[in-house]
Amino acid sequence: MTRKIKFDDxxxxxxxxxxxxxxxxxxxxxxxxxxxxxxxxFGIAVVLTDGSVITAGTTDCxxxxxxxAKVPIATCLLSQMTPDEIIQKSGQCPCxxxxxxxxxxxxxxxxGIRAISAMQPTGDADGKWDILSDRMNxxxxxxxxxxxxxxxxxxxxxxxxxxxxxxxxxxxxxxxDAPIAIDSYIKAISMKASALQLATMGATIASDGxxxxxxxxxxxxxxxQNIVALMxxxxxxxxxxPWLMGAGIPAKSSRSGAMxxxxxxxxxxxxxxxxLNDAGVSVKAAKAIKMIANKLDIxxxxxxxxxxxx
Numbered sequence: 001m002t003r004k005i006k007f008d009d010x011x012x013x014x015x016x017x018x019x020x021x022x023x024x025x026x027x028x029x030x031x032x033x034x035x036x037x038x039x040x041x042f043g044i045a046v047v048l049t050d051g052s053v054i055t056a057g058t059t060d061c062x063x064x065x066x067x068x069a070k071v072p073i074a075t076c077l078l079s080q081m082t083p084d085e086i087i088q089k090s091g092q093c094p095c096x097x098x099x100x101x102x103x104x105x106x107x108x109x110x111x112g113i114r115a116i117s118a119m120q121p122t123g124d125a126d127g128k129w130d131i132l133s134d135r136m137n138x139x140x141x142x143x144x145x146x147x148x149x150x151x152x153x154x155x156x157x158x159x160x161x162x163x164x165x166x167x168x169x170x171x172x173x174x175x176x177d178a179p180i181a182i183d184s185y186i187k188a189i190s191m192k193a194s195a196l197q198l199a200t201m202g203a204t205i206a207s208d209g210x211x212x213x214x215x216x217x218x219x220x221x222x223x224x225q226n227i228v229a230l231m232x233x234x235x236x237x238x239x240x241x242p243w244l245m246g247a248g249i250p251a252k253s254s255r256s257g258a259m260x261x262x263x264x265x266x267x268x269x270x271x272x273x274x275x276l277n278d279a280g281v282s283v284k285a286a287k288a289i290k291m292i293a294n295k296l297d298i299x300x301x302x303x304x305x306x307x308x309x310x
Contacts, residue, residue, distance in 0.1 A: 064189065068258060146192070198258060199260065249299070266298075269292065
């Protein structure tokens with residue numbers, strides 16, 4: 001069963017969401033994250049699996065990936081091992097790890113650090129970063145930028161909070177040297193991308209690993225469903241369940257104000273605005289993506305496959 005949605009209706013929904021939300025001042029920015037636009041920004045971008053683009057507002061303003069970095073990390077891992085192996089290595093397999101995995105109290109995602117530690121090669125910081133950096137570039141169709149100021153702030157935070165010592169004291173297992181894993185993860189979450197780049201990444205996942213902007217095969221399409229499942233299970237910070245119930249489209253968010261969502265087979269959608277709610281999720285970005293999905297009655301759990309027609 002296929003449900004067809006007109007391209008013009010999608011474009012109208014994007015523009016309507018932008019117009020309704022552009023003057024919404026709800027929320028507070030996280031001062032740790034910097035935005036290259038003075039006074040903040042707000043933009044929405046949609047990239048379809050055929051490469052068509054819809055934008056509204058400021059879509060070239062770049063925001064730090066934060067937790068969104070786990071998406072390209074996941075695509076790298078799925079290119080190197082099976083989903084079952086990833087589950088076991090993540091420490092969340094009850095049969096193998098029950099009672100053995102104490103999550104350390106650190107200011108970064110311990111399991112994000114573990115995930116990047118499991119990436120090959122090990123013992124080679126430059127080699128590991130080259131693979132992840134290339135994957136980000138290919139997913140987005142262009143290179144994200146390192147926020148040097150944020151990267152240095154995170155490195156200082158890791159030193160001041162003794163992240164390496166705390167993880168060791170907690171017996172939190174890593175698959176690579178701790179300094180390499182910690183630094184690689186901090187660098188990944190400090191990369192900045194625009195709403196258009198993030199929407200292109202989402203569209204690449206939606207089109208089974210083929211970047212619709214240039215036709216490049218980025219990863220094996222059979223893993224796309226696993227990435228979407230991961231985004232659904234580990235969605236917007238502290239909002240996964242209410243988000244899926246209300247919006248019905250898997251998404252990831254960053255405390256920088258960026259948010260990206262994927263509708264398999266149809267499009268990737270992203271929005272950026274620095275004003276955050278109490279959960280650390282962009283108010284405007286979340287409202288915009290939810291508003292567009294609800295307006296068009298799009299839901300990843302519906303029985304009908306969505307097709308955008310022109």
